[in-house]
Amino acid sequence: MSKRVGFSSPVTRLARGLGLAVAVLLASGLHAQEAVPAVRAGADARLVASSVELEQFDDRARLVLDLSSAVDASAFLLSDPDRAIIDLPEIDFAVPPPTATPRPRSRRRGLDRAKPVGLVASYRFGRLGPGRSRVILNLSAPARIQRAACEPGGAGRGSRLVVELARTDPASFRAAVQAARATMVGAWTGTRTSPRPGTDQSPAAPSGKPVVVIDPGHGGIDSGAIVNGSVEKELVLGFAKSVASKLEADGRLAVVLTRQDDTFVPLAERVRLARESGALLFVSIHADTLAEATDVAGATVYTVSERASDATAARLAEKENSADAAAGLDQRPEASEVSTILQDLTRRETRALSHVFARTLLTYWKVAGRLNKNPQRSAGFLVLKAPDVPSVLLELGYLTNRRDDQALSSSEWRDATATRVAEAITAFLVARESSVASTAPSRGGAEEAPIGAKP
């Protein structure tokens, strides 16, 4: 138990654990906006985190990662939502994702459970992209980063990354966020500037076949829904791969997956991939939850619309659209698109086609799987917003419904429903390809010309 040390003398302990330069930097007073250098990793061996622990006190919080070796880490603050973010090299997290956030020690009893207390409301960690991992602490009060540094691990083995937060005033927090943003312009590189050769992260080579992009939702640091051990990002990846393998076996279409493994891909990157692949169809795969109504079940197909078809669809779009925030991306409003008549026509036709495919998908799906009572809905999903690629989002079912949850983790169910999804995609694209073959402009000209328009 003596492992958990208080906040009494960080500089002393640092001086013990770190090189002088880092200790001096910390002693001279760290500001949250500074990227905090820790200790450079000595070797290129794979980094493993064997434990991730968060401790909360009334006005302080401390995160401790037990690592196989020391790392370079940087910590900074972001707002909307308010977060502390710790960027790390790629780490293999050999621990399950956090399911609950510990409450402050001194006031653990008699708390109103609905009201978040302590500095950290929730936290998550995971892979952000090739070579990058991240830890995100969602703040429930303004905080500053008091310390972020590596020290020797317990029993003389490995290393321990310690990040300490302390409560601060709102003005100081805002100033720290502004400073962090100023140094971060263009900092997000994502998969675009670091493509992994040999994967489907790059647009498909032109094969002359119609292209479909299958988009397993979430990934890496963004787990999506977690219910009783079922993790959305894992289930949807397995499902998407199953659909892709069936389509590849059929051979009539070219298939691109937005991710092949447990990695984070920003929403805009998924849309970009669909457009740059010259995709004729984009299918995003997710799994829903509704804790307050566990009898709600079955698959639902969503298309994009300005106004949500109903409150449930609006709630879901808000949840799915927060994927980038879940990964700690700095979201700022984009410059409003200049909309021309031609673009509006393209968008209208794209949306009409999305509806056609949604209906096709439902018809095929119900042969093998259950449908929600209201299985076709619409809302403002960011990932469906490519103006020139018909796009739908398929929610496979509800992880909060026992029967759906069992189905989603069954390989028989997955095989049967993935077969139907692959059939629906093929039917739609084969029909579409034959109807536009004589009139469509060359692939890649979609930005200028509406799909199916006469040149």
Ligand SMILES: [Zn+2]
């Ligand atoms: Zn989702």
